Amino acid sequence: MGISLDLYDCEQPMKFDYNPETIEKKWQNFWSQNKTFKTDINTNKPKYYVLDMFPYPSGAGLHVGHPEGYTATDIIARYKTMKGFNVLHPMGWDAFGLPAERAAMRSNQHPATLTKANISNFKRQIQQLGLAYDWDREICTSDPEYYRWTQWIFLKLYEKGLAYLADVPVNWCPAQQTVLANEEVVDGKYVETGDPVEKKVMRQWMLKITEYAEQLLEGLEGLDWPQNVKDMQRNWIGQSKGLLIDFKLSEAAESIEVFTTRPETLMGATFCVVAPGHAIVQHVQHEYKALVDAYCKKVANMSDRDREMAAAKEKTGVFTGLFVDHPLIDKKIPIWVADYVKLGYGTGAVMAVPGHDERDHAFAEKFELPIIEVIDDNNHLIHSEGYDGQSVEDAKQGICNSLIDLGIAKETITYKLRDWLFSRQRYWGEPFPMYYDDQGQVCTVSQKELPVVLPTIDAFKPTEDGEPPLARAKDWLQFETPDGTMTRETNTMPQWAGSCWYYLRYMDPKNSDAPFSFEAQQYWGQVDLYIGGLEHAVSHLLYSRFWHHVLYDCGLVSHREPFKKLFNQGMILAQSYRDGLGKYYHESEVYEKKGQYFSKDGDEALTTMVEKMSKSKLNVVNPDEVVSSYGADALRLYEMFMGPLDMTKPWQMNGVKGVYHFLQRVWRLSVDVESNQLSEDIVDECEPSNEWLTALHQTIHKVTEDIESLKFNTAIAQMMSFLNLCKAEKQIPKAQWALFIKILSPFAPHISEEIWAIMGFESSISRAQWPSALEQYLTSAKVSINLCINGKKVTTLMVDKDISYEEAEGMFKTNEKISSKMNGMHIKKLIHVPNRLINAICIK
RNA sequence: GCCGGGGUGGCGAAACAGGUAGACGCGCCAGAUUCAAAAUCUGGUGGUGGUAACACCGUGUCGGUUCGAUUCCGACCCUCGGUACCA
Numbered sequence: 001m002g003i004s005l006d007l008y009d010c011e012q013p014m015k016f017d018y019n020p021e022t023i024e025k026k027w028q029n030f031w032s033q034n035k036t037f038k039t040d041i042n043t044n045k046p047k048y049y050v051l052d053m054f055p056y057p058s059g060a061g062l063h064v065g066h067p068e069g070y071t072a073t074d075i076i077a078r079y080k081t082m083k084g085f086n087v088l089h090p091m092g093w094d095a096f097g098l099p100a101e102r103a104a105m106r107s108n109q110h111p112a113t114l115t116k117a118n119i120s121n122f123k124r125q126i127q128q129l130g131l132a133y134d135w136d137r138e139i140c141t142s143d144p145e146y147y148r149w150t151q152w153i154f155l156k157l158y159e160k161g162l163a164y165l166a167d168v169p170v171n172w173c174p175a176q177q178t179v180l181a182n183e184e185v186v187d188g189k190y191v192e193t194g195d196p197v198e199k200k201v202m203r204q205w206m207l208k209i210t211e212y213a214e215q216l217l218e219g220l221e222g223l224d225w226p227q228n229v230k231d232m233q234r235n236w237i238g239q240s241k242g243l244l245i246d247f248k249l250s251e252a253a254e255s256i257e258v259f260t261t262r263p264e265t266l267m268g269a270t271f272c273v274v275a276p277g278h279a280i281v282q283h284v285q286h287e288y289k290a291l292v293d294a295y296c297k298k299v300a301n302m303s304d305r306d307r308e309m310a311a312a313k314e315k316t317g318v319f320t321g322l323f324v325d326h327p328l329i330d331k332k333i334p335i336w337v338a339d340y341v342k343l344g345y346g347t348g349a350v351m352a353v354p355g356h357d358e359r360d361h362a363f364a365e366k367f368e369l370p371i372i373e374v375i376d377d378n379n380h381l382i383h384s385e386g387y388d389g390q391s392v393e394d395a396k397q398g399i400c401n402s403l404i405d406l407g408i409a410k411e412t413i414t415y416k417l418r419d420w421l422f423s424r425q426r427y428w429g430e431p432f433p434m435y436y437d438d439q440g441q442v443c444t445v446s447q448k449e450l451p452v453v454l455p456t457i458d459a460f461k462p463t464e465d466g467e468p469p470l471a472r473a474k475d476w477l478q479f480e481t482p483d484g485t486m487t488r489e490t491n492t493m494p495q496w497a498g499s500c501w502y503y504l505r506y507m508d509p510k511n512s513d514a515p516f517s518f519e520a521q522q523y524w525g526q527v528d529l530y531i532g533g534l535e536h537a538v539s540h541l542l543y544s545r546f547w548h549h550v551l552y553d554c555g556l557v558s559h560r561e562p563f564k565k566l567f568n569q570g571m572i573l574a575q576s577y578r579d580g581l582g583k584y585y586h587e588s589e590v591y592e593k594k595g596q597y598f599s600k601d602g603d604e605a606l607t608t609m610v611e612k613m614s615k616s617k618l619n620v621v622n623p624d625e626v627v628s629s630y631g632a633d634a635l636r637l638y639e640m641f642m643g644p645l646d647m648t649k650p651w652q653m654n655g656v657k658g659v660y661h662f663l664q665r666v667w668r669l670s671v672d673v674e675s676n677q678l679s680e681d682i683v684d685e686c687e688p689s690n691e692w693l694t695a696l697h698q699t700i701h702k703v704t705e706d707i708e709s710l711k712f713n714t715a716i717a718q719m720m721s722f723l724n725l726c727k728a729e730k731q732i733p734k735a736q737w738a739l740f741i742k743i744l745s746p747f748a749p750h751i752s753e754e755i756w757a758i759m760g761f762e763s764s765i766s767r768a769q770w771p772s773a774l775e776q777y778l779t780s781a782k783v784s785i786n787l788c789i790n791g792k793k794v795t796t797l798m799v800d801k802d803i804s805y806e807e808a809e810g811m812f813k814t815n816e817k818i819s820s821k822m823n824g825m826h827i828k829k830l831i832h833v834p835n836r837l838i839n840a841i842c843i844k
Numbered sequence: 845g846c847c848g849g850g851g852u853g854g855c856g857a858a859a860c861a862g863g864u865a866g867a868c869g870c871g872c873c874a875g876a877u878u879c880a881a882a883a884u885c886u887g888g889u890g891g892u893g894g895u896a897a898c899a900c901c902g903u904g905u906c907g908g909u910u911c912g913a914u915u916c917c918g919a920c921c922c923u924c925g926g927u928a929c930c931a
Binding site for chain 2: 349
């Protein structure tokens, strides 16, 4: 044994060469044993709260897209710590959700068991990336100690009248035996499985998010969020200001109320359209009744999506036989019922102005209804008796006023936003803290009795009579009180519930008296930086803002908005390979020949695409394989080096080599690979070249700036350039080299810790102070300027900074290269852009 | 359709406030080292022409503003993401 070991050593002369596997394990253990990243309230330091959108721990594990955002926040967390901030940087699990429940149904294991296994895999994968999380603050939404407070907040919502029961048509998926959210249904199918979805009226818990529409809209103003996300939320809330106008039925006392944003087009209204199901439909008589009823019935059976798709292609509708009187002129207007008008928006009725509304226009053309233009090209009214010639603005005012004076109209604001359907007929979610008495009246579980723990049941599927799975828990379902037999709510909350407030729990995760203490909340305040994917631009970010606003109104939090700055990381794409039949091949099943890819099994030519990573496309890149070949530091570095954080970028395994190489060279420059001691070239005393010192300080400066603006790719490029420059130095002063290792450390913490230790520093580099660049090296005395003739660069010159126009002119005229290009031309005009260029306009 | 990104070498990408492209990395080529290969190191590398100095062309397309445009303006094409009759 001894002999072979010696032999081994002989064959591996560089036995202390860069070895990420050993040093990364070493430092991960060190951090966890020393609780290096543990945070507590410390009023002596400014706080900084940097948050990742916590993951849903799926069975598939992490892919290479997850660490992108995690690395970015980690760099910020480590950087801010070194800058003297008290940093909160937590991680947890959004653990309730349908996939675990479906897996449970298939394998007949408890979802909690599966979730636990998934979490431990996720945690292992995340921990091997060396992220500076305070794991003592780890939370899990499916933990009763967590969802106890989710239930508690729900009770707050209920107390404030923001939660109510309603019979609403919902997306019922027979195959899954469950109700789906709108965002889960595409083309009448469940997005996850493709199972068909139909409409079914059910009793559901709803949250009155519409009551906060105005506030949620206003709150966006002051947020440092990407413009597009704000726009998307504004669109979703969909505020529109307009007029409600009564149109009286010609032959009955009733009237219909329509909503319009363009009252100035009133004279162009040639018909009205009501949504199927509108109350006025009851007044339809005689020969029209059967047709209208049949139409309404047909539409009611369609899913929202199908209905929209169909209506977008071709307008459908039927005449009701009813007429209304035009409110201002002597004219009868027919009422039609059509599915392009929706019951849930406005009043479910519109005055159709085919001259100025595309949808109305298409409808009018199809059914040969009159089309009147009432506004000309100059934005003045025509064909509008009494208002002809007025500007749109004036006419709008005038028409509004006269309708309001007549008492048949009022100004109003409507929202596209609808109340939030908040219950699911599923097992794996938070039980509602609600029950019903024997009269069917709703009762709340008292706060002391929380949590209502999810009961254990025999199968995770609905009961035979279509009740939610929780109805299977017979012993749990009912309980006796002096007032009689009580029956618990069997719906559970949607997955969004837990993620609505998790960022608050991180502030005080162990609190057993409250979701979080007021003090903790007051100290940590808003999330200073929140990084996650764009897919949550509306849903999660709007729902959690809503809850936060409510908590604010309850006096539980001191800021109205939870997330001060938001940043969306771009998606990471990967190359996929497909044959003529559309069958996908894994990278390991293909080979490359002259830039063309072929399948190994049949030598078939394959087409390649760069697309979203997905299991079905066999192009998912697992971070584990990257870590095992190149180490976590290289993975982190590559994730950040690929390109700008917010862009979608293709994954290229070869690219990892480049950053690995960089780390290796940093290592070899720092460490004597024979002895594992500090390299002999890193010395206490020496005089580095001025170029080197300048580059060092410029690097410190650039890296600092780039971290602040989340431009990690160029920060890394700068460090690489600096390293390239180090080759020219025979010796490097230790004190200065330490500065470089410090600025590298947020990006590549393991190697930096190891080199730091080898340099003889005793405490973790994460506790070191961030260096600042010396001003004297940031400004140089010489600059290079271009000399141009007629806008074309002729030569580049190094000159003193800030030379005068006269000096520049002289320099230009005496320059040999310039003279040789003049060919008898003379200078008409000379442009001198200080420190940039001198350009002469020359003519013959 | 609408809204928002994005089109720059063989590839991922740089370029401050308009200042005269392609930083950094991958790949490729050549050399060193090696019995050889891998690894490593050194140099080169936008295209076309030329031994070369050099010349011309080059940031999706067409046009405009400017001494000067990847950057500003207008029209269009392609691509990715979001969204969907919102009255």
